[in-house]
Amino acid sequence: MPDMVGLGALSVLDVTLAALGVALVSLILSGKRKGPLPPGPKGWPIIGNVLDMPSSYQWKTYTQWAEKWGDIISVTLLGQPIVVVSSLEHATELLERRSTLYSDRPILTVGGKIVGWDQIVVLTPYGPRFREARRLLSRWIGSRSSVARFAPMLQHETSKYLLDLRRSPEQFVNHIKKSAAAIILTMTYGYQIKGDKDPLIEIVDRAMAQFTVLTTPGTFLADIFPSLEHVPSWVPGTGWKQRALGARQDTDAMLDVPYSIVEKEMAAGTATPSFLSVNIEGNPDPTEEFQSTLKTTAGVLYAGGSDTTVSTLHSFFLAMACYPEIQKKAQQEIDAVIGNDRLPTLADQDSLPYVNAVCAELHRWNPVAPLGVTHRLVQDDVYAGYFFPKGTLITVNAWKILHDPETYKNPLDFNPGRFMGTEPETDPRPVAFGFGRRICPGLNFADASIFLSCAMMLAVFDVSKAVEYGRVIEPVVEYTSGQIRISKPSGPVQVFDQAPVCEG
Ligand code: HEM
Numbered sequence: 001m002p003d004m005v006g007l008g009a010l011s012v013l014d015v016t017l018a019a020l021g022v023a024l025v026s027l028i029l030s031g032k033r034k035g036p037l038p039p040g041p042k043g044w045p046i047i048g049n050v051l052d053m054p055s056s057y058q059w060k061t062y063t064q065w066a067e068k069w070g071d072i073i074s075v076t077l078l079g080q081p082i083v084v085v086s087s088l089e090h091a092t093e094l095l096e097r098r099s100t101l102y103s104d105r106p107i108l109t110v111g112g113k114i115v116g117w118d119q120i121v122v123l124t125p126y127g128p129r130f131r132e133a134r135r136l137l138s139r140w141i142g143s144r145s146s147v148a149r150f151a152p153m154l155q156h157e158t159s160k161y162l163l164d165l166r167r168s169p170e171q172f173v174n175h176i177k178k179s180a181a182a183i184i185l186t187m188t189y190g191y192q193i194k195g196d197k198d199p200l201i202e203i204v205d206r207a208m209a210q211f212t213v214l215t216t217p218g219t220f221l222a223d224i225f226p227s228l229e230h231v232p233s234w235v236p237g238t239g240w241k242q243r244a245l246g247a248r249q250d251t252d253a254m255l256d257v258p259y260s261i262v263e264k265e266m267a268a269g270t271a272t273p274s275f276l277s278v279n280i281e282g283n284p285d286p287t288e289e290f291q292s293t294l295k296t297t298a299g300v301l302y303a304g305g306s307d308t309t310v311s312t313l314h315s316f317f318l319a320m321a322c323y324p325e326i327q328k329k330a331q332q333e334i335d336a337v338i339g340n341d342r343l344p345t346l347a348d349q350d351s352l353p354y355v356n357a358v359c360a361e362l363h364r365w366n367p368v369a370p371l372g373v374t375h376r377l378v379q380d381d382v383y384a385g386y387f388f389p390k391g392t393l394i395t396v397n398a399w400k401i402l403h404d405p406e407t408y409k410n411p412l413d414f415n416p417g418r419f420m421g422t423e424p425e426t427d428p429r430p431v432a433f434g435f436g437r438r439i440c441p442g443l444n445f446a447d448a449s450i451f452l453s454c455a456m457m458l459a460v461f462d463v464s465k466a467v468e469y470g471r472v473i474e475p476v477v478e479y480t481s482g483q484i485r486i487s488k489p490s491g492p493v494q495v496f497d498q499a500p501v502c503e504g
Helices: 012-031 058-069 088-095 109-114 128-141 142-147 151-169 170-187 199-214 227-228 239-268 275-282 288-322 325-336 344-353 353-365 397-404 443-460
Strands: 071-078 080-085 379-383 387-388 393-396 460-463 493-497
Touching: 058 071, 058 080, 058 397, 080 088, 088 227, 088 393, 109 199, 109 227, 109 239, 128 142, 128 275, 142 199, 142 443, 151 170, 151 344, 151 443, 170 199, 170 239, 170 288, 170 443, 170 493, 199 239, 199 288, 227 460, 239 275, 239 288, 275 288, 288 325, 288 353, 288 443, 288 493, 325 344, 325 353, 325 443, 344 353, 344 443, 353 443, 443 460
Parallel strands: 080 393
Antiparallel strands: 071 080, 379 387, 460 493
């Protein structure tokens, strides 16, 4: 776990007093509770379940806890209740049907307030700024038809990716990353990336690298004791604060640099239409608040859309290498429906049900966000005989729901066939893309871009396990921990040409 917030900087007495304060408040509040919290590991006085909390692969521990205590469990960290929900039924009831109550985000002093991510919709509190950002996103990519207008751009960028793959197939991980970045930057800023070391990608990647670490709830003591924000940076042991202030500069650069590029291009009349240019043009006299919302909403498109797509496409390579018969079947479908004289397009999506099933299975087999993104409750609520106080954090264990053997037969197997036939298993996307008013606003865009990448790849390349000195190397299906998980290592798989690639 990163620098647990320079705890040493403050006297042990300070921290203990603060913890006692929190414990006392929660004790008083618990006296007023209209029911118990859901069951879970017992924990200790004052610190609660701090010592029970896993520092990595949290969904595995949450799954074990669900097996022991049921699909709705709770833990308390220094007075902060966290409820973990492991069934679709509970998640739907709380986050969809009661979405006016459950659509806030955790308040993070470090990642949110200091580093600035609370301005960016993924962590913006439920309120007017959040609604405005979601309105902008919904107008831009909120439906299949709004996404359809990006088909030529997606086709063009994916063709470039295939050409990169052909030139250096061993670099497939870098090519996936570059292609995902190019697609989002074109759609958001009309920006064309410049080679393999693009300066803008370096800026946004630097900010993104901080995001996962700095916004994981529980990483910083200042997220639990917000008053630590005011400890001056010169106090020894406040390395966490300097680090956060440094990260703030990266966040600001991620938002400001592309914004000013677009402004300059618009002034010169050279801007390619994009999310930003279209919205600036549509609001010739914007308020400062609107300008800031626009800037941060543009920023969230890259934040939400790059690593998630990259991770899913990693899983695609891994799955195709591990399951050659499934790859063959998908290729046969493409050959039968499309033939050999053109590449699949977005317009073919509905005619390629097996390829679509492959894409759906990627979201189920190894979900990108196994615990989704945490929601926060804005007022006291009672559910299933339990009492959730205002401020309770709600996490959905998407991994468990998507690997429930009652819903998915042999859940660890990659089997797109499960979504075919007369009795298909449940589509995993409503779980993988989150819930209620916070549901992923990029789901239609992600669906289109992942389908196109997979279909075009399958049309021209074969993926197989790597062979070294005549020996097949078995890929290990292993993923990183963290909010967005990526298969690791980059995969001992190889990519072979099947047929010539045409430029789009
Ligand atoms: C494999 C692809 C993707 C997956 C699995 C995925 C999944 C998710 C999940 C689980 C959430 C949290 C939902 C919740 O809080 O209940 C989310 C939020 C979000 N996603 Fe995605 N996402 C993907 C791609 C994208 C793309 C392509 C974009 C944009 C172009 C995007 C933009 C966002 C944004 C802005 C949020 C924050 C929404 C909010 O807090 O209101 N995502 N996504």
